Amino acid sequence: MTSPVGVPDPRIACRIPELLGPDAGTGGATGALWKLAESGRQLDANVVRLEPGTRVAPHIEPDLDVLLVVVAGDGTLDGGDAPQDLTSGTVVWLPHGSTRGISAGADGLAYLTVHRRRPGMQIRRRAD
Numbered sequence: 001m002t003s004p005v006g007v008p009d010p011r012i013a014c015r016i017p018e019l020l021g022p023d024a025g026t027g028g029a030t031g032a033l034w035k036l037a038e039s040g041r042q043l044d045a046n047v048v049r050l051e052p053g054t055r056v057a058p059h060i061e062p063d064l065d066v067l068l069v070v071v072a073g074d075g076t077l078d079g080g081d082a083p084q085d086l087t088s089g090t091v092v093w094l095p096h097g098s099t100r101g102i103s104a105g106a107d108g109l110a111y112l113t114v115h116r117r118r119p120g121m122q123i124r125r126r127a128d
Contacts (some may be wrong), residue, residue: 001112008038009018013036019034019046030050031049032047033049041117043114044116044118045112045114048112048113049109049110050073050104050110052104052106053104056103058099061100063096064096065093065094065095066113066115068094068112069090069111070110071108073105074109075085075102075103078102080098104118
């Protein structure tokens with residue numbers, strides 16, 4: 001069965017083990033390694049790798065819930081009452097409005113994030 005005209009067919013967007021390579025959480029490029037970029041999408045997604053001992057400073061995302069899936073390495077989730085351990089296979093819900101920070105452990109950390117796509121910036125007339 002095919003999708004209706006004008007609707008893209010489902011497809012593989014990324015193969016994480018191939019993206020990370022044999023060193024998974026510890027080696028290779030760091031930062032955002034992949035992002036969902038297809039036009040017309042309703043979601044944003046990224047695969048991010050942090051070097052051992054590095055961190056994403058605690059911050060608040062006021063508008064979007066984020067789902068984070070650890071795909072390699074280990075680390076710590078900061079925010080809430082106490083730090084929480086992150087290990088491969090851990091799924092974390094980061095509710096909008098919550099404070100969250102991520103620290104990579106000795107093996108580095110790689111994770112997938114998924115959230116609703118932010119609307120593009122628009123130029124509008126100023127309200128009088």
